[in-house]
Amino acid sequence: MRFTDGYWQLRPGVEVLRPRDIDSVEAxxxxxxxxxxxxxxxxxxxxxxxxxxxxxxxxxxxxxxxxxxxxxxxxxDPGPHFAVNREPxxxxxxxxxxxxxxxxxxxxxxxxxxxxxxxxxxxxxxxxxxxxxxxxxxxxxxxxxxxxxxxxxxxxxxxxxxxxxxxxxxxxxxxxxxxxxxxxxxxxxxxxxxxxxxxxxxxxxxxxxxxxxxxxxxxxxxxxxxxxxxxxxxxxxxxxxxxxxxxxxxxxxxxxxxxGRPAVVPAWSYGLWLSTSFTTDYSESTVMSFVDGMAERDIPLSVFHFDCFWMRQFHWCDFVWDPATFPDPEGMLERLHDRGLKVCVWINPYIAQRSHLFREGAEKGYLVTTANGDVWQWDKWQAGMALVDFTNPDAAAWYQDKLRVLLDQGVDCFKTDFGERIPTDVVWHDGSDPQRMHNFYASLYNKTVFDLLEEERGTGEAVLFARSATAGTQAFPVHWGGDCESTFVSMAESLRGGLSLSLSGFGYWSHDIGGFEGTPDPAVFKRWTAFGLLSSHSRLHGSSSYRVPWAFDDEAVDVTRKFTRLKMRLMPYLGGAGAAAAGAGLPVMRPMVLEFPADRTAATVDTQYMLGSSLLVAPVFGESRAEYYLPEGEWTRLAEVAADGLAETVSGSRWVTEEHGFDTLPVLVRPGTVLPVGARDDRPDYAWAEGVTLRCTRLPEGFDEEILVPGGTGAPATFRVRYESGVVHVTSADAPGEWSVENDGKTVRATGPGEVAL
Missing domain, CATH: 2.60.40.1760 (glycosyl hydrolase (family 31))
Structure with a gap:
């Protein structure tokens, strides 16, 4: 809000008092x-x-x-207040x-x-x-x-x-x-x-x-x-x-x-999520055709998401499967689990008037009311929608009980949509200030659902796909970017949003691959797919059209397969980046300024990012031309996505322009990196340290670091890597099974605890 008219004058009707003297100071x-x-x-x-x-x-x-x-x-001061952890x-x-x-x-x-x-x-x-x-x-x-x-x-x-x-x-x-x-x-x-x-x-x-x-x-x-x-x-x-x-x-x-720090998310959540999309027609046969289609094309799929119309129209949210399209939800969920998939369903905090939960919630006093005691309602999205009052502990428990039924049926996680259009002309159960509750509601809503998942699934297994947030909501991941258009311009604006959020304390972030509104042309879809699968979390989702890759062209299938499998192999590295998010508040996707604060050019770059601390990713926002800034040093291309005809290494402190096909993009490894690469490319939830390969990239003389490879579904392992006189020495006291070290085109393999040199 502006109070002045230029520098010297105040706006009409504005008066400002300022401290002009010090009367006393008290310790x-x-x-x-x-x-x-x-x-x-x-x-x-x-x-x-x-x-x-x-x-x-x-x-x-x-x-x-x-x-x-x-x-x-x-x-x-009726509250609410942000929690501040005090450790003087x-x-x-x-x-x-x-x-x-x-x-x-x-x-x-x-x-x-x-x-x-x-x-x-x-x-x-x-x-x-x-x-x-x-x-x-x-x-x-x-x-x-x-x-x-x-x-x-x-x-x-x-x-x-x-x-x-x-x-x-x-x-x-x-x-x-x-x-x-x-x-x-x-x-x-x-x-x-x-x-x-x-x-x-x-x-x-x-x-x-x-x-x-x-x-x-x-x-x-x-x-x-x-x-x-x-x-x-x-x-x-x-x-x-x-x-x-x-x-x-x-x-x-x-x-x-x-x-608050982001929670640890389950290993399976890093895999590819596929959605029914929003207003498309779908049933179990549609869903299974998508799942089978991904399997037939060797594209690993980890999560299937049911968007809004898994419930009956005009009934959102009553948490009841539409019997016309899903007559056997428990059986369907079991069949999806048999295919190795987790299941996510869409929810929001509103209760439509036609839902049986509306009457139940109103009678129990669980819905937000106006000053005269009426249930607050509107007709946006679904007719007569009311809002659950999460300041009432009984209402929060009631809402959790309804979701618990879905978990018992076989649902694994929830997309907590909405939570932004919170009215200010209402009365809250705990007397909270309606102005303060407008933003704060997002934290209450997501915490209610996240707490339930932790209670039912255990710590480390809870994960959301949330849209609304404010300070502190980073504790309940994951968050995605919302409704974007299906264009290169929107792809870039989505990235800017994610980078901005990452410098606001949020560790994980995702977006709708291909864009939400409209249908992307094949070029946009393929470029966005590479970007999406080099993000912390990856979801194919749209509004009125499906996002299965074969709906675009055969090359889109190849691109989706390639980058999904690449992400699976990067899980030992991405798992470490996730641990840094939970342990230190450092985001998985990092703006260049976060890793290179002394580089004045990096301070303003917003079309690329660091994935973790060591991989530079530059999405391509067009048919073929890539432009990116490379900080100081001799960087090495990630071999799996290196374009033919380009040098293996690239010198930094400059802008670089290159041509890339749809199956490649600039992904460069920071000099002085030991990159752990996994042994599997078919799923994200595996024992990451078993069969891991440590890729040593331009290590400086005297390099001496411990590399912790998180466990995933197995045991973690720690490797001490030293570089002396042109030789890499690697020791481990807890390596489970086989592991490998790569350096300068050479590979040496080991089994269990021990030491290797090359």
Whole structure:
């Protein structure tokens, strides 16, 4: 939200109070509180009729400083609130003998908030002897507007500083110059709206900022004041956290420690998912024809997804299979399991009026109501839809019980669609503020379903395919990009959304291969297939047309087979990237700036990504021409997708242009990489360490690292890899069965614990 008309003037009807003086500074139990009048105080009379800004600093964790800006403190706070995991470390508070006799400071780890107590308002956030960002004289504001009261903060931007994050946003990857409202909307991927709004951003200056408000947070990123990032919230209080890095990866580690890390997902979820699509006609015979068609063409399939019309029309969501098309759901699910498949079904949090659950939910008080006690309803999607009130624990348990029936039938996971169009003219069971519940609902909804899956299937076996999210929802993976068009342009905007989400704390991300709206031409489908199968999770899904590859052409079948089988062989590597997501908050798909923060060109690249830490993937957004940026070093092409006629290695620190057929694309291995490659290409859930091959790629002299290969369905194994005088030495004390090492075109095989050299 903008409060000014240019730099000097305020918008008509807007008044802003700002801290202008420091009356006193108080040190508490690991806190620092500053009392700042809104005008200079030169005599006692100046304190009359004078508002006071109270700013409190604390440290919930090392290298994190919380800032709370308050006007009136007596306002009722019904919640909800984002959970903040507090693990305080060493906190140091320093206060001057009196205001004006030096700064007041609160230090957490390597980060210090330094408050000037003399002259104009100024707070410097300092790390490593450098000022990361500053709240200066015109930064803090208590604004009275025709729309209500707001509190804003503005943190300074340095020359060349780039801002990232704020959720899954499909516009420009770098957020400088943008106005962003953190407010969940069902707006597709082609607008400024977003399904997953997260009030967190990070910069390549060494810090991130989490605005801990689930209601609408308005960001002006170098837009209202081009030298600052402004964020504002309605009301009398603003709470935010400054998180020191110094690198983007360290910022994400600390942010996800604060708000929640993604859960470990099951190995089978990394495989190819195939959907019925949305409004297509389908029955068990259609489903089985798709499953059999994939098997006949040697395309490994891991999950089959039933979209909305597995239920009867006008009955969503009653969780009852349409008897006209699925007369024997238990038998069908058993037949799909016999083919080695997991099953996913579409759900949402709405209950249509025609559903028998509507009456049951209304009678029990489980549906959201209006102020006069009526059940809130609308006619979007299905007639008379009501909304489940997940703030009521009994309603959440009731909803889980309905899903538990599906799990007992044989369903393995759920696509938790919707959750964005949450009304604000309603009353919640626990008294929550409707404005705050609009975004927060996504977390309650997905947590309810994810908790059920963990309870019924066990930790590590729960997985969703979720669309809506906000801060903290990363704990309930996986999330997909929503409704995109079937074009190269939309393919690129989907990637930008995923990269933006990955810098917002989300570890896993997927998208509709081929696009959702419309039918892709064969070129779009084949290019999107390669991109989709080199993403953390991969799903073929559309709206009104099927996404089986033979619906396009024979080459589409070959491309789907090739990249599906490649992904299966990469599972030891991808499993390690997933472990980094769950253990450290690092996304599987990483923007270039995350891995190369010192590379000024990498800072703005948004048409490629790192898959894990070692594979650069550059999707091709056209018939044949690929353009990508390669950071410094001598990179090696991944042999399985290398195009004929191109050199095996490519020198970096430059842009590269190449021609690629539909079965190839630029995938390059970072120099100094030991890439674990699996022994199987027919499924993702196998014993990843058994038969693993360690590909050593341009290891530097003196290289000495431990490579952990996750277990998958078997035992993990650790390999110590050293490179000395042109020889690779590999030792393992726990290798299960056979394993191999490749280096410089040579291969040596071993069995069980031991050492090899080549």
């Amino acid at each position: 508490g139990d690991e806190t620092l509180t500053v009392y700042a009048p809104t005008a200079p105080i030169t005599k006692r009379g100046d304190t009359l009729n004078r508002p006071l800004v109270t700013v409190t600093f604390d440290a919930p964790a090392d290298d994190v400083i919380g800032v709370r800006i308050e006007h009136h403190q007596g306002r009722r 470390g060493v906190v140091k508070v320093v206060t001057p003998a009196a205001p004006g006799e030096g700064p007041a400071e609160l230090t957490s780890g390597g980060l210090t908030a330094r408050v000037s107590t003399d002259g104009e308002w100024r707070v410097d956030f300092v790390a490593g002897g450098e000022v990361l960002t500053t709240s200066s004289a015109r930064s803090v504001g208590l604004a009275s507007t025709p729309e209500g009261d707001f509190v804003h903060e503005q943190l300074g931007l340095s020359v060349g500083e780039h801002v990232y994050g704020l959720g899954e946003r499909f516009g420009a990857f770098v957020k400088n110059g943008q106005s962003v409202d953190v407010w969940n909307e069902d707006g597709g991927t082609a607008s400024e709206q977003a399904y997953k709004n997260v009030p967190f951003y990070l910069t390549d200056r060494g810090y991130g900022v989490f605005v801990a408000h689930p209601e609408k947070v308005s960001f002006e990123v170098g837009s209202e004041v081009v030298s600052r990032t402004q964020f504002s919230v309605p009301g009398q209080t603003l709470q935010y956290y400054v998180i020191h890095g110094p690198t983007p990866a360290e910022i994400l580690r600390r942010y996800t420690a604060l708000t």
